[in-house]
Amino acid sequence: MLESALIKLDFPLFSSHPDLVYLDSAATSQKPQVVLNALLDFYTHSNANVHRGIYELSEVASGLYEQARARVARFLGATSAQEIVFTSGTTAALNLVAYSYGSQVLHEGDEILVADFEHHSSLLPWQRVAAQTGAVLRMVTSDDNGQIALDVWKNSITAATKVVVVAHASNVLGTITDIRSLADLVHRVGAVLVVDGAQAAPHLAVDVHTLDCDFYAMSAHKMLGPMGVGALYTKSALLEKMVPYQVGGGMIEEVTATTATFATGPAKFEAGTPPVAEAIAWVAALDYLEAVGLEAIRQHEVALSEFLLAELQTIKGLRILGPKQASQRTGLVSVAVEGVHAHDLADYLSREQIAVRAGFHCAMPLHHNQHCGATLRASYYLYNDKQDLVRFIDQLHKAINYYG
Amino acid sequence: MDNIYSSDLMEIYKDPSFKGTLSAATNRVDGHNPFCGDQVHLDLMIVDGVIQDARWQGDMCFVSSIGAEFLLEAVIGKHVEAVQTFDQRQLLDLMGLNLSTSRIACATLTLKALHEALDEYQKANNG
Numbered sequence: 400m401l402e403s404a405l406i407k408l409d410f411p412l413f414s415s416h417p418d419l420v421y422l423d424s425a426a427t428s429q430k431p432q433v434v435l436n437a438l439l440d441f442y443t444h445s446n447a448n449v450h451r452g453i454y455e456l457s458e459v460a461s462g463l464y465e466q467a468r469a470r471v472a473r474f475l476g477a478t479s480a481q482e483i484v485f486t487s488g489t490t491a492a493l494n495l496v497a498y499s500y501g502s503q504v505l506h507e508g509d510e511i512l513v514a515d516f517e518h519h520s521s522l523l524p525w526q527r528v529a530a531q532t533g534a535v536l537r538m539v540t541s542d543d544n545g546q547i548a549l550d551v552w553k554n555s556i557t558a559a560t561k562v563v564v565v566a567h568a569s570n571v572l573g574t575i576t577d578i579r580s581l582a583d584l585v586h587r588v589g590a591v592l593v594v595d596g597a598q599a600a601p602h603l604a605v606d607v608h609t610l611d612c613d614f615y616a617m618s619a620h621k622m623l624g625p626m627g628v629g630a631l632y633t634k635s636a637l638l639e640k641m642v643p644y645q646v647g648g649g650m651i652e653e654v655t656a657t658t659a660t661f662a663t664g665p666a667k668f669e670a671g672t673p674p675v676a677e678a679i680a681w682v683a684a685l686d687y688l689e690a691v692g693l694e695a696i697r698q699h700e701v702a703l704s705e706f707l708l709a710e711l712q713t714i715k716g717l718r719i720l721g722p723k724q725a726s727q728r729t730g731l732v733s734v735a736v737e738g739v740h741a742h743d744l745a746d747y748l749s750r751e752q753i754a755v756r757a758g759f760h761c762a763m764p765l766h767h768n769q770h771c772g773a774t775l776r777a778s779y780y781l782y783n784d785k786q787d788l789v790r791f792i793d794q795l796h797k798a799i800n801y802y803g
Numbered sequence: 804m805d806n807i808y809s810s811d812l813m814e815i816y817k818d819p820s821f822k823g824t825l826s827a828a829t830n831r832v833d834g835h836n837p838f839c840g841d842q843v844h845l846d847l848m849i850v851d852g853v854i855q856d857a858r859w860q861g862d863m864c865f866v867s868s869i870g871a872e873f874l875l876e877a878v879i880g881k882h883v884e885a886v887q888t889f890d891q892r893q894l895l896d897l898m899g900l901n902l903s904t905s906r907i908a909c910a911t912l913t914l915k916a917l918h919e920a921l922d923e924y925q926k927a928n929n930g
Contacts, residue, residue: 740864742839742909758839766840772862773839802816802865 401691401699403784409687410782411435420753420787425570425598425731425760425778427620431687434623437680449675450649450666460675467678468665471630474685475615476606482638484631484665485673489597490520492616492631495668496593497524499641500614500633501562507533509561514547514576515540515768516569519761521595525564534561540768545572545721549580560590567599567615571760571774572721573704573728575599582611591637597621601780602700602729604693607632619677624684628677631668638664645670696781700730703779703788707732710792714799720769731778733760739802741773747798753791808865808900816868821875823858830924834916836908841867845916849924852883859913866906871913873897883921889914 407413409431413421421429441463447456449464469480477483486492501524505511511525515538529536539555541547556563563585568575578594585592591613596605600615601622607615614637618629633641643650643661647670652660661667688696704725711719716737722728736744745757756776759766766774777791808816828846835842843861847854857879859871874894878886891911895902902910 740839740841740862742864742866742906746866746906763840772841 400702400784401695401781403699403782406691406782409433413782416752418752420790422753422755422777422779422783422787422791424601424780424783425621425776426756427626428601428623428780429782430625431623431684433683433687434625434680437683438625438676441676441679445679446676448672463679464673464675467682470682470685471678472632474605474689475600475630475632476608477632478608479635481664482632482635484633484638484668485678486616486629486631486668487627487674488618488620488629489595489616492614492629493521493593493595494524495631495644496614496616496633497528498644499668500591500637501525501528501534502531503640503642505529505532505534505561508559509534510557510559511536511562511564512552512555512560513538513564514566514569516545516572516574516762516765517564517566518570518595518597519763521564521566521593522764525562535559538764541572541574541765544723545569545574545769546727547576549577549584552581553584556584556588556590558588560585560588562591562593564593564595566595566597567605568596568602568729569721569762569765570598570731571733571762571765571776573598573731573733574721575603575727575729578610578612582613586611598729598731601688602693603697613637619681619684622684623687624681625674625677628674628681641668643667643670647671649673691781699781700779701725703783703785704728704730704732706785707777707788707792710788714796716799716803718771720771720774730780730783731776733774733776735771735774736799739799741775743802744775744795744798747801748791748794751790751794753794755791812865812869812900815872816865819868819872821858821872821879822860822868824860825856825858827856828858830920832916832920832923834912834919836867836912838905838908839864841909841912843867843871843913843916845913845920847917847920847924849883852928854878854881854883854886857917863912864909866900866902866909867912869898869900870894870910874913874917878917883924887918887921887925 410429412429445459447460449461468483472480472483582592593614594612596615596617600617615632620626650667650670718735720733741757758773825846829849830847832845841863846858848856857875
């Protein structure tokens, strides 16, 4: 296990709220001091717009921004920084794929396959593209264990399949998808695999080369970085086929009164002033994560999940969504308690300084397929320890008794 | 913390007076809270512009249930036009709970459904 008590000291929010048990890292993580420093440093010493000025400060800012791109590429195991487009986050990255790639290549009768545990931001862009192009959107249903077996994918993928969309890790079930095996199936019919990595990149060592996915989207703010920046990894051969989602400054080659040609590479998809300070501060977050070690973080979370799952299984009338084995999920557990509404539980816990999420977690079709209403989700990270979970379980017992 | 809500409210939650359906309902409406998926089904019996009786049905959270109970208690026997101006603030005052923004949507779920039903009633009877 990690020394979470020491790690917590690096996160100033925990000094401001010493009694807080923060179990909502799947919504957003807390930020270490080094990330806050990086934001302040940029605005104090290097602030200028990027790729515009010839003066020194602008070149410094541009250099730092491009270094951040290279750092994200290295974190993901991408071949080149040119495969990384900065976006405002995962939602923007997934919309970018759907519009810039999907709407270009899809035609009537083509199929888009989407896992039923997708976050709305990974489903709605494809609903729209399907409506626009005449492609058919089909949902692949997870089993009672919250998983989609490879055989189910195999039977769902047909010659008409052009795009397959899946979360590397589900934000409700915690289920980890075997991306490499799925990518092999997808590529066999010449389709592309779009991966929502928002819940996986903060918790698992990701190597897009090994995964062999075509697109990988993620957000900085769920992995200790600032809000407002994220990235889309795209295999370079596909990047060339894509049209810009937004047009404007910073992404052009030449503009006349009536026409424009666009820059090549990631710049083509980054119209307007990008989140420069945030991208640079994200580097500090990635450095921090790698210094602790993604493997060590993973082991820590699996140990916490084992403890939590065992405790939860003793609570009568409580249903755990997703895989029962800690090794098959990321650091989160969602539950439904018979006869007690998740909002009421979250409300009770909130009064005890325990921050958890209640609701549909932006995954309504999944809750429908799993036959449950709103669920209560506890999600944890490197700064959480067993003591946090003990407090959560103690108060959960009390909350259930209170309403039950 | 043993008592986040008063025991009076807890009694209402566990033994609601207006939960159920009305076989003689003149107006029926469903309300939906997209944040949590809670649904309320509201039955109204309106005679000559007066809400003679009302019942709510649904698997809802504590705050939604209490909101429905206080609302129906307040509006049964009242004239439709008077109830149409009964607003969120009045309901929250009756409930007397200090609610966060996200939970105000719970408290007012049945109120929104009621307003929708009354608008329909007015349209049908004045149009």
